[in-house]
Amino acid sequence: MTDRSAALGVAAEHAATWLDSLEDRPVPPQAQVAEIVERLGSVLPEGPQDPVAVIEHLATACEPGLTAMPSGRFFGMVIGGTHPAALAADWLTSAWDQNAGLAQLTPAVAAVEQVAGAWLLDLLGLPADSAVGFVTGGTMANFTCLAAGRDAVLRAAGWDVSTRGLVGSPGVRVLVGAERHDTVDLTLRYLGLGAPESVAADSEGRLIVSDLERALGESDVPTIVCLQAGNVHSGGYDPFAEAIAAAHAHGAWVHVDGAFGLFAAAAPGYRHLVEGIAEADSWSSDAHKTLNVPYDCGLAIVRDPAAVRSAMGMHGDYLIQDASGDPFEKVPELSRRARATPVWAVLAALGRTGVADLVERMAGHASAFARSMGDLPGAEVLNEVVFTQVCVSFGSDERTRAVVAGVLADGEAWMSGSTWRGRAVLRISVSNWSTTEGDVRRSLGAVSRALSAANRAADSASVD
Known part of the structure; x- marks a missing residue:
């Protein structure tokens, strides 16, 4: 001791x-x-x-x-920091050492999960009786939701996956926007569904509804439609109301991948981005992104609790199962840590208005980056900055990559390089609760220094 x-x-x-x-x-x-x-x-x-x-x-x-990564100047990938209340709650989670799968075995953490799940549904404007599962991250959240969708659309076609498997089934086709996140494709491989069918997207990566309607009309195979709340480069949102209506008219299950962008629903100034999203059948998010809780904590939300329990549930004679249901029935794991505890803590600490302020500050910092980047010589912001993502080119791909390398070498900030719509970009993802206006200024200084160095190197090379 x-x-x-x-x-x-x-x-x-x-x-x-x-x-x-x-x-x-x-x-x-x-x-x-x-x-x-x-x-x-x-x-x-x-x-x-x-x-x-x-x-x-x-x-x-x-x-x-x-x-x-917990710094207010880390903008690489979409990675949040950890709110103080969530960090302290995570320490308690480890010290308590509770297996969060069974309600009667660990009633305290099951109760925390129940309350946190209800708060999330309220905050995000999703159906209050939806099932909320706490998984490792966005990939497994997509896996859980799409497993429920796969089984549901096949069940509607008269095929029971749980007893008959996929071999010999009518099959399931999955329609996705051309700029969906790669983890959707990975999840479909896990589920034995293979590669999805791409639907055209606009210049911001938003699915085009008319092309979705075309694709829906081409086949009567059981169908899942995956939509996106927050494109990883542009931050763009699919047109949910129109797309969901079209999908449901064809009997399709609609899943929304909202890894970081789902939390726009919590902020009045950005709620318009997710208008109509509550009509979908399932939603996924990463609480360790916009909500700023520690790793690992994905959210798998399914409108029909019976659908996810059918896909994820199991029975064991040694398990002390609760008649009203257990947490493990909503996730792929039987043994897991009490991931809901930090979620409860950050929601309790911030409240409704605090979460809204958190989201609006992040998006506001992204807009500030975009405005200031436009003042740098040769810089071009390539996306409509609607949420927390900014993509910048500095002319040629070579110069852009030199700026990315220069920022990382400078050490003041971390911004990732990427390729979007065939061009090299400096990608800025604002995801940390602790980022301040001062952090934005310091980080812009690093970009300015890197750009000046890249320009000097290019001028020297042209003279040689």
């Missing part, structure tokens, strides 16, 4: 030191894998070691290889 308290104390000290360093440390890591492996030591110890010494060694060995 003494060892446990001492080890926790050392861990808390290092955690506080790490968090305190975020304001001034470089955002990129200062060491790579091989160096960290050497620092950790590759030989398994022969016998027990002092837990305090182990934690001390772990913290000091890993520190140079840590990326300042």
Whole structure:
């Protein structure tokens, strides 16, 4: 017991030191894998070691290889930080050590999950009797929702997947926008459904409803339609009301991949982006993105609880199952941590208006980036900045990639390079609760310095 308290104390000290360093440390890591492996030591110890010494060694060995993802100046990928209430609740989650699968076995965390799920549905304007499952992330949230959809559309066609499998079934076709996230395709492979059929998208990556209607009319095979709330490059939103109506007219299941963009529904100034979304059959999101809870925490929301329980549920004589249902029936896992606890904590800490402010500040920072990028020589913002994503070109692909490399080398901020619509881009994703106007200014300074260096290098090369 003494060892446990001492080890926790050392861990808390290092955690506080790490968090305190975020304001001034470089955002990129200062060491790579091989160096960290050497620092950790590759030989398994022969016998027990002092837990305090182990934690001390772990913290000091890993520190140079840590990326300042919780920093307000990390804009690479769509990765949020961790709100203080969520972080503290996550520490309790680990200390409580509850398996969150069975309500009668762990009633406290089952109750937290029930309340957090109800709050999320209220906040997002989704049907109040929907099932909410807490999974690892967006990929498994899509998997859970699409498994429910797969089974439901086949059941409607007279085929029971749970007893007969997929071989010999009528099949399921999945229609997706041409610019859906790649994890949708990955999920469909997991589900044995193969590659989806692409529907045309506009210049912002938004699905074109007339092309969806064309595709829907071409076949009477059981169908799922996947829509998108927040394109990973433009932040664009599919036209939900029209697309969902068209899909339902053909008997299709409609799933919405809202990894980061679903939370626009929580902010009055951005709720118009998801108009009509509540008419879908399932929705997915990542709470560790816009909501800023720790990894891992995906949200799988299904309108019909019976559909997801049919796809995910199981029975074991040794399980003490609750007559009203158990958390494990809504997710692919039987054993899992109590992921809903940090979600409850951040929602309780922020409340309805606090979540709205969180979302609106992120989107506001993205708009500020876009305005200021337009003042840099040769810079062009390529997307309509409707939410939290900004894509910038600096003329040629070569120069754009040089700016991306220069920003990472500068260390002040992290912004990812990508390719969108055939052009190299600097992509900015604003996802952190702690980002300030000062962080935006500092990060813009890093881009300006990187652009100046790229221009000097290009001028020198042309002279040579």
